[in-house]
Amino acid sequence: MNTATHLPDHPATAADGRDLRRMQFGWYINDWANAAFSATVLTVFLGPYLTSIAKNAADASGDVHPLGLSVRAGSFFPYTVSFSVLVSVVAMLLAGTVADRTGRHKELMCGFAYVGATATMGMFFLGGDRYLLGGGLLVIANIAYAVSVALSYAYLPGLATPDERDAVSSKGWAYGYAGGGLLLIANLALFEGHDALGLSSGTAVRICLASAGLWWALFTVVPLLRLPSRAGVAPGRTQVAPDRPAAGSLRELARTLHGMRRYPLTLLYLGAFLCYNDGIQTVVSQASLYGSEELGMDQTTLVAAVLVVQIVAIGGALLLGRIAGRYGAKRTVLGSLVGWVITLALGYFMPAHRPAWFFALACMIGLVLGGSQALSRSLFSHLIPAGREAEYFSVYKISDRGTSWMGPLVFGLAYQITGSYRSAIISLLVFFVIGFAVLAKVPVRRAIEAVGNPVPERL
Numbered sequence: 001m002n003t004a005t006h007l008p009d010h011p012a013t014a015a016d017g018r019d020l021r022r023m024q025f026g027w028y029i030n031d032w033a034n035a036a037f038s039a040t041v042l043t044v045f046l047g048p049y050l051t052s053i054a055k056n057a058a059d060a061s062g063d064v065h066p067l068g069l070s071v072r073a074g075s076f077f078p079y080t081v082s083f084s085v086l087v088s089v090v091a092m093l094l095a096g097t098v099a100d101r102t103g104r105h106k107e108l109m110c111g112f113a114y115v116g117a118t119a120t121m122g123m124f125f126l127g128g129d130r131y132l133l134g135g136g137l138l139v140i141a142n143i144a145y146a147v148s149v150a151l152s153y154a155y156l157p158g159l160a161t162p163d164e165r166d167a168v169s170s171k172g173w174a175y176g177y178a179g180g181g182l183l184l185i186a187n188l189a190l191f192e193g194h195d196a197l198g199l200s201s202g203t204a205v206r207i208c209l210a211s212a213g214l215w216w217a218l219f220t221v222v223p224l225l226r227l228p229s230r231a232g233v234a235p236g237r238t239q240v241a242p243d244r245p246a247a248g249s250l251r252e253l254a255r256t257l258h259g260m261r262r263y264p265l266t267l268l269y270l271g272a273f274l275c276y277n278d279g280i281q282t283v284v285s286q287a288s289l290y291g292s293e294e295l296g297m298d299q300t301t302l303v304a305a306v307l308v309v310q311i312v313a314i315g316g317a318l319l320l321g322r323i324a325g326r327y328g329a330k331r332t333v334l335g336s337l338v339g340w341v342i343t344l345a346l347g348y349f350m351p352a353h354r355p356a357w358f359f360a361l362a363c364m365i366g367l368v369l370g371g372s373q374a375l376s377r378s379l380f381s382h383l384i385p386a387g388r389e390a391e392y393f394s395v396y397k398i399s400d401r402g403t404s405w406m407g408p409l410v411f412g413l414a415y416q417i418t419g420s421y422r423s424a425i426i427s428l429l430v431f432f433v434i435g436f437a438v439l440a441k442v443p444v445r446r447a448i449e450a451v452g453n454p455v456p457e458r459l
Contacts, residue, residue: 020159022226023155023159023226023227023228024159024160024168024171025222025226026222026223026225026226026227027152027155027156027159027168027172027223027226027227028171028172028175029175029179029219029222029223029226030109030113030152030219030220030222030223030227031152031172031173031175031176031179032175032176032178032179032180032219033113033179033215033216033218033219033220033222033223034113034116034145034148034149034152034176034216034220035176035177035179035180036179036180036183036184036211036212036215036216037116037117037120037141037145037212037213037216038145038180039180039181039183039184039212039306039310040180040183040184040187040208040209040211040212041120041123041141041209041212042081042142043306044184044187044188044303044306045187045191045205045208045209046077046123046134046138046209047077047078049126049134049202049205049206049209050076050077050080050126050131050134050135050138051073051074051076051077053126053127053128053129053130053131053134054073054074054076054077054131054134055073055074056128056129056131057073057129057130057131058073062074064076064131066131066132066135073131076131076135077138080135080138080139081138081142083139084138084139084142084143085142085146087139087143088142088143088146088147089398091143091146091147092146092147092150092394092397092398093391093394093395093398095108095112095147095150095151095390095394096150096151096154096390096391096392096393096394096395097390097391097394099151099154099231099390100154100387100388100389100390100391103229103230104229104230105151105154105155105229105230105231105390106223106224106227106228106229106230107229108147108151109148109151109152109223110148110220110223110224112144112145112147112148112151113144113148113216113217113220114217114220115140115144116140116141116142116143116144116145116148116213116216117213117214117216117217117220118213118217119137119138119140119141119144119213120137120141120209120210120212120213120216121210121213121214121217122137122210122213123137123141123206123209123210123213124206124207124209124210125206126206126209127202127206141213146397149397150390150393150394150396150397151231151390151393152223153377153381153389153393153396153397154231154389154390154393155227155231155389156168156169156172156377156378156381156389157231157381157382157384157386157389158228158231158389161456162382162453162454162455162456162457163456163457163458165378165381165382165456166321166324166325166329166332166374166375166378166379167321167322167324167325168378169321169374169375169377169378169381170317170318170320170321170324170370170371170374170375170378171317171318171321172374173313173317173370173371173373173374173377174313174314174315174317174318174370174374177310177311177313177314177317177370178314179215179219180310181307181310181311181314183211183212183215184306184307184310185307186211187208187211187212188303188307190204190207190208191204191205191208231389231390260392260395263383263385263447263450263451265383265442265443265446265447265450266383266384266392266447266450266451268438268441268442268447269379269380269383269439269442269444269447270380270395270396271438272435272438272439272442273376273380273396273435273439275431275434275435275438276337276340276372276431276432276434276435276436276439277373277376277400277435278406278407278431279340279407279428279429279430279431279432279435280340280369280372280373281400281407282407282408282410282411282428282431283340283343283344283365283407283425283428284309284365284369285408286408286411286424286425287305287361287362287365288302288305288306289421290347290421290424290425291305291358293421294352294420294421294422294425295350295351295352295353295354295358296352296353297353297355297358301355301358304359305358305359305361305362306362308359308362308363308366309362309365309366309369310366311366312362312363312365312366312367313366313367313369313370314370315366315367316366316367316368316369316370316371317370317371317374319367319371320332320336320368320370320371320372320374320375321371321374321375323335323371324375324378324458325458326458327458328458328459329375329378329379329458329459330379330439330442330444330459331459332371332375333372333375333376333379333439334436334439334440336368336371336372336375337372337432337435337436337439338436339364339367339368339372340368340372340432341429341432341433342364343361343364343365343368344425344426344428344429344432345426345429346361346364347361347425348422348425348426377396379444380392380393380396381393382444382447382448382453382455382456383444383447383448383451383453384451384453385451385452385453386451386452386453406431407428407431410427410428410430410431411424411425411427411428412424413427414427444459445459
């Protein structure tokens with residue numbers, strides 16, 4: 001017979017101010033730690049380096065043959081990323097269900113973080129024609145990163161009262177951009193000065209990749225020490241202690257996905273986020289291509305622009321968090337989507353071979369990037385039934401990762417039809433317009449009441 005165990009009080013109401021601040025700081029540092037993987041590995045260094053390794057291993061036709069398949073060497077990196085994203089969708093759902101069922105959110109979150117960090121440090125051994133090693137490490141690290149981040153989101157409802165959640169989420173996002181940006185600056189300095197240090201460019205890249213894993217591992221100690229084992233849930237709730245967590249979790253996952261239909265307003269919000277976030281991710285991923293091919297920017301300018309986005313996004317996240325405190329998260333997110341539309345319009349009319357204008361565009365992206373994502377996260381945290389945080393945030397992260405093929409597809413089709421990257425970039429307006437329209441229709445107060453959560457003063 002299963003036994004019922006009483007869950008601890010919600011940390012934001014049960015913990016004293018000092019304990020709560022300690023937990024919040026641990027959560028912020030978790031973002032500081034894992035952002036190094038996103039900024040240094042995925043955004044800047046691994047793609048070009050792994051592609052060069054794949055080309056070293058290619059046959060006379062320029063193909064490599066992972067698992068007996070013929071793949072163009074230049075496509076190996078994006079195909080590997082796509083494969084890891086598909087697998088991470090399943091991994092996030094299962095890990096979220098296990099976490100909510102067992103109450104071991106921290107152990108799972110930090111465990112996946114250390115798996116990802118170890119795989120990232122292993123990238124130091126890439127070189128020659130070992131593209132399969134690089135692909136395998138990328139798959140492991142990217143899946144672990146996705147699961148760890150999804151589980152970290154589950155802590156947000158327990159780390160702040162409803163009225164403080166926007167500010168806490170925004171501050172966490174700012175910490176992430178600060179940590180990722182700081183290590184990226186150090187790594188870019190190392191790479192640019194590798195000759196003076198007596199290093200080859202390949203060795204410098206391998207050091208940069210490994211440093212992201214080391215950074216991730218070292219700073220994960222802070223959330224490991226400061227966060228409670230279980231992500232916060234509402235006071236007075238009970239949980240069934242399972243005899244077989246893994247088998248039970250599969251059943252729980254099926255029930256969760258089926259049960260989400262009882263909250264159509266939460267699903268409507270997810271639909272809005274799916275749409276406009278796909279536009280955001282496509283702008284971020286295609287901005288360098290647009291800058292190089294349409295605006296004629298060199299590699300140094302493109303890398304510097306990435307740094308500008310990272311730095312400005314810190315202030316943007318904090319600024320929009322303050323605005324949300326006055327006008328509410330929904331209105332602020334809607335305003336940020338208007339900002340994205342303006343940014344795309346300015347990008348469309350931007351003159352070529354003018355780096356100053358390109359940096360201005362990077363500043364505008366950074367200003368709306370962090371805030372729109374941080375507030376979307378905090379707004380969704382109100383729409384989750386208590387005790388299901390990790391499961392629902394796993395679905396949320398799937399909307400972040402698993403659907404990111406739509407924007408690039410529209411971008412690619414627009415370029416194929418028109419032959420112009422300007423037309424391709426402006427085609428992304430449809431994601432922000434539809435996302436704005438759907439989000440505007442979401443009755444957030446009613447959606448929060450429907451899942452039984454307290455309604456914040458400002459929405």
